Amino acid sequence: MSFRVRVITAGVAAGAIASGAFAFHALLMQYTGSGTDHLGASIAFGDVNGDERSDIVVGADVGGYVSVYDGANLSQTLHEFVGAVAGDGFGTALAVADLNADGSGDIVVGAPSWDGPAGNNVGYVRAFDGVTGAQLFELQGQKGTDASDPRWRWAT
Numbered sequence: 001m002s003f004r005v006r007v008i009t010a011g012v013a014a015g016a017i018a019s020g021a022f023a024f025h026a027l028l029m030q031y032t033g034s035g036t037d038h039l040g041a042s043i044a045f046g047d048v049n050g051d052e053r054s055d056i057v058v059g060a061d062v063g064g065y066v067s068v069y070d071g072a073n074l075s076q077t078l079h080e081f082v083g084a085v086a087g088d089g090f091g092t093a094l095a096v097a098d099l100n101a102d103g104s105g106d107i108v109v110g111a112p113s114w115d116g117p118a119g120n121n122v123g124y125v126r127a128f129d130g131v132t133g134a135q136l137f138e139l140q141g142q143k144g145t146d147a148s149d150p151r152w153r154w155a156t
Contacts, residue, residue, distance in 0.1 A: 029074035037063025038091075046096025046105035047071070048130025049078055055130075057107055059091025066091045066109050068130075079133040081109060084124070089113035096130070104130045118142050 033039025042059035049055060053071035055078060060066070064083035070076040083090025093110030100106060107130055112123040122141030129136055 029069075031058060031067070031069070033060055033063065037065070039063065042091060042094040044094040044096045044107075045071075046130075048096060048105045048107060050104040050131060055096075055105075057094050057096060059094050059109065061089050061092040064088060064090040064111075066094065066107070068107060079107070079128065081107070081126070081128060081133075083111050084114060087113060088115075089123070099127055099136060100129060102129075102131065106130045106136060114141075116140050 031039060037060040039060040040058060041061040044057040045054045046057070047054055048057070048068060049070065051070075051072055055071040056069040056074070058067050058069070064086055066079075066081045067077055068079040068081075070078050081090075088111040090111040091109060092112055095108040096105040097108065098105055099108070107128045109126050109128070110123065111125070113121055114124050116122045116124065118141060122143065124138055124140045126138045127136040128134065
C-alpha cells in the first residue's frame with residue numbers, strides 16, 4: 001500500500017491532508033510514497049527558501065526520509081534529507097523555525113528510534129538550513145529512555 005499526501009485549496013488557505021481523509025476542494029498536488037514508507041507521517045509548513053510562500057515539508061518515518069517542496073511550485077523538490085540508518089524513524093516529527101536568524105525557516109527532523117552510543121532507541125534530532133539544505137546541528141539522546149519519553153518522542 002502506498003501512502004500519499006494531497007495538497008488542496010481551502011478558500012485562500014492551502015493545507016495538506018493524508019490519504020483517506022475527505023477533500024471537497026480542488027486537488028493542487030499529490031505526493032505518493034513508495035511501498036510502506038509512511039509518506040505523510042509528519043507534515044510541516046513554513047517559508048524555507050525566502051520567497052514569502054509557505055513550503056511543504058513531508059516526512060516518511062518508515063522510509064527514513066524527508067522531502068521539502070516549494071510552495072510556489074508544488075512539483076519542485078527543494079531538499080531531500082535521509083536518516084542515519086534504516087529504521088531510525090527519521091521523519092517521525094518535523095518543525096520549521098528560523099534557527100539561524102537568516103529570515104528563512106529551517107527544518108528540524110526527529111528520529112526517535114535511532115540506536116546510538118548511549119544505548120538503544122536514544123533518538124536524535126537534526127536541524128537543516130532551509131535555504132542551503134546544509135545540516136546546522138544534531139542533538140543525540142543521552143539515555144535509552146529519552147526516545148520513549150512522550151515529551152521527546154513525537155514532537156520537535
